Amino acid sequence: MDGEMLRDPTRRLFLQTGAALGGGLMMSFSLSSVGHAAGEGTLNAYVRIAPDGGVTIVSKVPEVGQGIKTSLPMLIAEELDVEWSAVTVEQAIADTKVFGRQVAGGSMATTLEYDGLRRVGATGRALLIAAAAARWGVPAETCATEPGFVVHGPSKRRLAYGELAQAASALTPPDPKSLTLKDPKAFRIIGQPHRSGDLDAIVTGQPVYGIDVRVPGMLYATFAKAPTFGARVASVDLAPAKAVAGVKSAFVVEGGTALTGLLPGVAVVADSWWAARKGRNALEIQWADHPTKAQSSAGFAARAAELSKAAPHRTLRSDGDVDAAFKGAAKVVSAAYDYPFIAHANLEPQNCTASFKDGKVEIWAPTQNPEPGRKLVAAALGVAETDITIHLVRVGGGFGRRLMNDYMVEAAMISKLAGAPVKLVWTREDDTQHDFYRPGGWHNFTAGLDAKGDLVGWRDHFVTFGEGEQFATAAGMNATQFPCRAVDNYRLDVSVMPLGAPTGFLRAPANNAFGFVIQCFTDELAVASGQDPVAFRRKLLGEPRLLGDPGQGDSFHTGRMRGVLDLVAEKSGWGRKTSKGTGLGVACHYSHLGYVAVVMEVSVSKGALKIHKVWAAADVGSQIVNPSGAEQQVQGSILDAIGATLHQAITFENGAAVQSSFADHPLLRMTEAPPVEVHFKLSDNRPTGLGEPAYPPAPAALCNAIFAATGKRIRSLPIGDQLA
Amino acid sequence: MAFTLTINGETRSVEVEGDTPLLWVLRDTLGLVGTKFGCGAAQCGACTVHIDGAPVRACITPVRRVGDKKVVTIEGVGKDPVGAKVQDAWKTIDVPQCGYCQAGQIMSATALLTANPKPDDAAIDEAMNGNLCRCATYIRIKAAIKAASGQGA
Ligand code: FES
Ligand code: FES
Numbered sequence: 001m002d003g004e005m006l007r008d009p010t011r012r013l014f015l016q017t018g019a020a021l022g023g024g025l026m027m028s029f030s031l032s033s034v035g036h037a038a039g040e041g042t043l044n045a046y047v048r049i050a051p052d053g054g055v056t057i058v059s060k061v062p063e064v065g066q067g068i069k070t071s072l073p074m075l076i077a078e079e080l081d082v083e084w085s086a087v088t089v090e091q092a093i094a095d096t097k098v099f100g101r102q103v104a105g106g107s108m109a110t111t112l113e114y115d116g117l118r119r120v121g122a123t124g125r126a127l128l129i130a131a132a133a134a135r136w137g138v139p140a141e142t143c144a145t146e147p148g149f150v151v152h153g154p155s156k157r158r159l160a161y162g163e164l165a166q167a168a169s170a171l172t173p174p175d176p177k178s179l180t181l182k183d184p185k186a187f188r189i190i191g192q193p194h195r196s197g198d199l200d201a202i203v204t205g206q207p208v209y210g211i212d213v214r215v216p217g218m219l220y221a222t223f224a225k226a227p228t229f230g231a232r233v234a235s236v237d238l239a240p241a242k243a244v245a246g247v248k249s250a251f252v253v254e255g256g257t258a259l260t261g262l263l264p265g266v267a268v269v270a271d272s273w274w275a276a277r278k279g280r281n282a283l284e285i286q287w288a289d290h291p292t293k294a295q296s297s298a299g300f301a302a303r304a305a306e307l308s309k310a311a312p313h314r315t316l317r318s319d320g321d322v323d324a325a326f327k328g329a330a331k332v333v334s335a336a337y338d339y340p341f342i343a344h345a346n347l348e349p350q351n352c353t354a355s356f357k358d359g360k361v362e363i364w365a366p367t368q369n370p371e372p373g374r375k376l377v378a379a380a381l382g383v384a385e386t387d388i389t390i391h392l393v394r395v396g397g398g399f400g401r402r403l404m405n406d407y408m409v410e411a412a413m414i415s416k417l418a419g420a421p422v423k424l425v426w427t428r429e430d431d432t433q434h435d436f437y438r439p440g441g442w443h444n445f446t447a448g449l450d451a452k453g454d455l456v457g458w459r460d461h462f463v464t465f466g467e468g469e470q471f472a473t474a475a476g477m478n479a480t481q482f483p484c485r486a487v488d489n490y491r492l493d494v495s496v497m498p499l500g501a502p503t504g505f506l507r508a509p510a511n512n513a514f515g516f517v518i519q520c521f522t523d524e525l526a527v528a529s530g531q532d533p534v535a536f537r538r539k540l541l542g543e544p545r546l547l548g549d550p551g552q553g554d555s556f557h558t559g560r561m562r563g564v565l566d567l568v569a570e571k572s573g574w575g576r577k578t579s580k581g582t583g584l585g586v587a588c589h590y591s592h593l594g595y596v597a598v599v600m601e602v603s604v605s606k607g608a609l610k611i612h613k614v615w616a617a618a619d620v621g622s623q624i625v626n627p628s629g630a631e632q633q634v635q636g637s638i639l640d641a642i643g644a645t646l647h648q649a650i651t652f653e654n655g656a657a658v659q660s661s662f663a664d665h666p667l668l669r670m671t672e673a674p675p676v677e678v679h680f681k682l683s684d685n686r687p688t689g690l691g692e693p694a695y696p697p698a699p700a701a702l703c704n705a706i707f708a709a710t711g712k713r714i715r716s717l718p719i720g721d722q723l724a
Numbered sequence: 725m726a727f728t729l730t731i732n733g734e735t736r737s738v739e740v741e742g743d744t745p746l747l748w749v750l751r752d753t754l755g756l757v758g759t760k761f762g763c764g765a766a767q768c769g770a771c772t773v774h775i776d777g778a779p780v781r782a783c784i785t786p787v788r789r790v791g792d793k794k795v796v797t798i799e800g801v802g803k804d805p806v807g808a809k810v811q812d813a814w815k816t817i818d819v820p821q822c823g824y825c826q827a828g829q830i831m832s833a834t835a836l837l838t839a840n841p842k843p844d845d846a847a848i849d850e851a852m853n854g855n856l857c858r859c860a861t862y863i864r865i866k867a868a869i870k871a872a873s874g875q876g877a
Pocket of ligand 1: 760761762763764765766767768769770771772781783784
């Protein structure tokens with residue numbers, strides 16, 4: 001895990017929970033509350049087999065587009081030994097007692113579940129073998145399986161899983177740890193490309209997303225909150241809203257002060273969402289004054305400039321003596337970098353359907369992280385956590401936004417106050433103006449190079465948001481970012497300023513910005529030392545070795561990074577001559593246990609940037625579970641990063657976000673999307689997640705390519721019109 | 725007000741305010757939730773449907789303007805041979821990530837291929853540039869359009 005996670009208490013909790021429960025509770029035999037077909041044999045909480053051999057595999061983690069609803073069931077199916085075509089995947093309900101960690105976040109699911117879920121499948125297979133052996137009266141050791149069948153070699157008898165499942169479900173399962181898993185060379189499912197089971201439904205428009213949920217008697221809701229985060233309703237005239245045709249009720253929701261919880265606002269409930277939106281537009285709301293009303297991006301930038309010049313508030317890490325190193329250096333290079341707040345901008349706006357009845361709450365939530373939502377709802381509505389049922393529905397884009405559950409508690413409270421089931425849907429404007437933003441930050445670098453051009457000292461004074469020792473969410477920095485531990489003299493200083501806007505985790509949290517600043521400044525050092533950017537990085541990485549302690553998320557293997565750097569250099573034809581105005585840029589970054597290097601080729605002509613092509617090389621361990629999904633995650637992460645780097649910034653005025661839609665916080669478009677060639681370097685390490693680590697190197701590769709093409713250094717994001 | 729609409733070849737009568745965007749008539753009144761809401765302001769293309777064969781943003785199309793024109797949504801586009809081919813290509817190429825934008829993408833792609841059976845890259849860019857994909861599946865969208873038009877991937 002990276003240091004950012006280490007410092008954030010909620011994040012740490014997920015990871016500890018996940019690690020502690022992986023393989024333990026997930027083997028529990030209690031059942032989820034989903035419907036079961038007649039005659040099915042339930043082998044465990046994840047696997048049911050029908051008499052006709054149809055296999056239902058439960059996927060525990062929310063599906064947000066990362067493909068987990070395919071890749072985790074593949075792990076079970078492989079060891080259960082069934083044909084993938086016989087498998088139907090079912091989304092689990094939120095129930096940690098049965099399933100353990102159910103979080104789509106931190107790129108942790110593959111890392112945490114790779115062994116445990118294979119053992120779930122292997123346990124099921126052992127039960128089926130035991131059932132067959134008992135029926136035949138032969139020792140279990142003489143039986144084997146073929147996909148969907150138990151076979152007895154000596155007598156050439158076979159029994160289909162469907163005929164055995166009922167009997168198998170009555171047997172006592174073996175200790176999962178006692179089972180031998182398949183040799184990866186024998187994998188038939190893992191490592192082959194597989195499509196999502198939802199694919200048919202998606203391309204034919206069947207309801208699969210949170211926003212598609214319809215329950216009997218359901219009404220539709222909008223919820224207006226103060227532009228200045230957390231301000232209360234001073235006064236409101238509800239009558240114009242109630243006069244809109246279709247509006248059933250309109251009311252103030254008191255809400256609290258925590259930006260992560262239920263905030264004050266005005267709900268409008270109607271028989272269609274359009275009527276609820278018209279009613280909301282008719283409201284005249286006076287918002288109370290709020291202490292954060294004075295905050296603005298201009299104010300943050302001015303304060304950051306002051307803090308950058310002043311002595312740092314504290315030092316997070318100091319190795320050797322950077323000041324002495326700079327004094328003795330042949331060359332000292334300084335540069336200041338900054339990046340803006342950005343919004344998640346999920347294409348499916350935040351929404352949730354909730355039904356409060358007789359003290360119980362049923363919720364259908366497009367969430368990445370249901371359990372904190374359950375706690376929020378329990379506290380806000382005064383109901384027991386056990387009286388809350390949370391159905392996980394397909395999510396129209398996660399990116400970390402839906403680790404938060406503000407929409408869930410809003411929907412639940414509105415349902416309670418309206419006395420009916422409601423589907424709350426935010427407007428695009430709500431979504432843009434009430435995000436948990438990726439925080440902006442400022443980095444003031446100084447580095448020293450010796451006469452050979454080797455790095456002898458590195459200092460970063462990071463100016464960010466927080467109070468005292470506490471960073472704002474996702475605004476902290478782990479002290480061990482490379483080149484820490486690769487250079488003798490290293491110091492990371494920080495200064496903080498207070499923030500009254502909500503921040504949160506966005507794809508490759510914190511690293512999505514550190515990759516930009518560190519890898520761009522590294523490029524500046526390569527140029528200053530007169531060396532090729534790949535050669536400079538190779539030298540900096542040095543001999544293959546582990547920096548840090550084995551088994552720690554922040555330990556960094558120089559050899560693995562060197563491997564992907566060399567691979568991407570080879571695939572991109574690094575070092576080749578390019579025409580005038582065209583350039584190649586490189587960057588490599590480690591996050592979420594993955595090593596990724598990226599090269600981009602760009603040209604700039606009359607201020608217009610064109611990204612010709614991207615090459616990426618990733619090392620996420622010994623096995624790519626689903627190559628189709630893996631390629632998508634790398635391509636998606638890189639294009640996501642390109643979009644943000646080119647266009648995106650959220651700014652604040654009068655305590656509120658200025659931008660409100662895709663018009664002023666744009667997403668990447670097709671014409672801007674270059675081809676992305678993806679290569680995986682398999683290494684002898686456990687398989688780890690891929691939803692995030694390809695993002696952080698991309699912004700730097702792009703900006704470094706722009707420098708190669710034009711000689712212009714981008715030190716402030718977004719690129720916007722800086723090339724004009 | 726009462727409106728009679730032709731949707732996916734069926735006649736449907738609805739009782740809604742005339743300014744209600746077609747998107748919400750489809751989703752909330754008729755329960756055809758395949759057409760998606762992304763922005764409500766013609767910025768993203770998630771709500772794309774066909775009206776008399778042309779790709780239209782349903783989120784800014786008031787129902788009273790639809791009249792007796794033929795509306796086709798993602799739920800019905802597969803009845804059209806081009807639409808079916810596009811859906812098949814989307815599955816073969818495994819285009820979706822979260823999938824939320826894909827109904828709109830498929831509707832825009834089908835309209836493109838109906839008008840221009842063998843589009844080149846520039847024609848694809850032009851027809852598809854108004855359809856945003858937050859997951860940035862653009863590479864596979866392009867490949868799928870090429871595959872559906874028999875131009876290889
Ligand atoms: S919802 Fe219609 S274009 Fe975005
Ligand atoms: S697949 Fe997620 S928005 Fe396009």
